[in-house]
Amino acid sequence: MSDTRNLKYTLHTYGTDNELQRLGVWRWIRPSAEQHSVPGDPDAPKTKYWLVYIHGGIWRDPRTTHLQAKSAITFLGAESNRARIAGFASLDYRLSPHPEFPQDAATTPPAKLRVAKHPDHLADVRCALAFLRREYGVGHGEGETPYVLYGHSCGATLAWQVVMGVECGGPVGRDAVPMPAAVVGFQGMYDLVGLNRRFKGAYRDMIAGAFGDDEEVWKEVSPVHFKGKFSETWTGCEKGVAVLAYSPQDEWIDMPEIDGMEARLKEEANAGIHVQTRRDLTGGHDEVAESGRTVATVLVQSIAGLDNVARIWKMTEELMNERVSN
Numbered sequence: 001m002s003d004t005r006n007l008k009y010t011l012h013t014y015g016t017d018n019e020l021q022r023l024g025v026w027r028w029i030r031p032s033a034e035q036h037s038v039p040g041d042p043d044a045p046k047t048k049y050w051l052v053y054i055h056g057g058i059w060r061d062p063r064t065t066h067l068q069a070k071s072a073i074t075f076l077g078a079e080s081n082r083a084r085i086a087g088f089a090s091l092d093y094r095l096s097p098h099p100e101f102p103q104d105a106a107t108t109p110p111a112k113l114r115v116a117k118h119p120d121h122l123a124d125v126r127c128a129l130a131f132l133r134r135e136y137g138v139g140h141g142e143g144e145t146p147y148v149l150y151g152h153s154c155g156a157t158l159a160w161q162v163v164m165g166v167e168c169g170g171p172v173g174r175d176a177v178p179m180p181a182a183v184v185g186f187q188g189m190y191d192l193v194g195l196n197r198r199f200k201g202a203y204r205d206m207i208a209g210a211f212g213d214d215e216e217v218w219k220e221v222s223p224v225h226f227k228g229k230f231s232e233t234w235t236g237c238e239k240g241v242a243v244l245a246y247s248p249q250d251e252w253i254d255m256p257e258i259d260g261m262e263a264r265l266k267e268e269a270n271a272g273i274h275v276q277t278r279r280d281l282t283g284g285h286d287e288v289a290e291s292g293r294t295v296a297t298v299l300v301q302s303i304a305g306l307d308n309v310a311r312i313w314k315m316t317e318e319l320m321n322e323r324v325s326n
């Protein structure tokens with residue numbers, strides 16, 4: 001099953017200030033053949049998706065890079081998946097300082113310095129997504145290829161912040177950032193204040209390293225406390241899915257983190273937000289991200305979730321048309 005021979009990897013830079021303003025793309029080597037069609041199933045879904053990853057590392061860990069996506073990509077890079085996956089991308093973004101990896105600002109070239117502060121991380125993620133839209137046609141508009149945005153830990157936070165439209169200035173306007181078809185969070189951080197409180201302040205320094213000391217800011221950027229409406233900021237959400245994937249063996253992120261996000265999203269169930277929650281993954285916090293099999297399985301299920309939503313829309317439209325013609 002594991003195979004990247006069918007894929008060609010390209011490293012792109014989407015910014016010039018820092019070496020982490022880069023992203024990896026894996027595309028099928030042979031030009032896209034006709035879609036496979038499943039014999040006998042006229043309703044077989046035909047949509048292809050890009051899969052776009054945002055890694056975690058609590059906004060600061062230089063050991064985690066876009067290459068973390070590789071293990072799942074090797075599982076999904078089998079020729080048979082060409083029919084459903086348009087390509088893979090994985091983003092790096094500027095990081096905040098990490099106390100175990102100090103840098104000397106006097107001697108380190110600026111492009112290598114890890115001194116990002118919120119909203120730098122998010123501004124980079126948005127630039128990267130706008131880059132994918134320009135260069136690869138990834139997006140939610142007419143003629144664009146839809147994508148699944150998946151993230152691990154703070155990567156899941158960043159994915160939701162894209163959807164929330166958290167203010168971050170930066171060079172990319174809101175309209176340039178394509179909205180995903182699905183948002184998939186693995187071991188996600190959704191409530192920075194609540195998480196830190198439940199862990200008795202253990203995360204204070206890590207979160208402050210990225211967001212500063214003001215807990216009001218932490219709250220503002222936390223998807224659980226989003227004051228707006230996901231159903232309004234997430235263009236196309238009624239045809240999309242939100243997936244919360246969680247392994248209870250996580251030593252860093254507890255179940256209430258998932259419960260809180262699920263409850264927040266379900267507040268908007270009637271406004272078109274479709275939530276799928278899995279609490280049965282296995283492995284510790286980082287193990288989930290490193291397990292290509294686990295990540296790949298959830299991504300395949302997310303695409304199946306999108307297919308279900310598409311099928312329901314199609315049935316509804318057919319029923320409506322019948323009514324009109326009767």
Ligand SMILES: N[C@@H](CC(=O)c1ccccc1NC=O)C(=O)O
Nearest residue numbers: 056057058059061153154155252
């Ligand atoms: N390995 C990371 C720790 C880390 O990634 C982390 C720790 C606690 C809760 C969430 C984490 N990662 C989220 O992106 C570090 O040492 O900075």
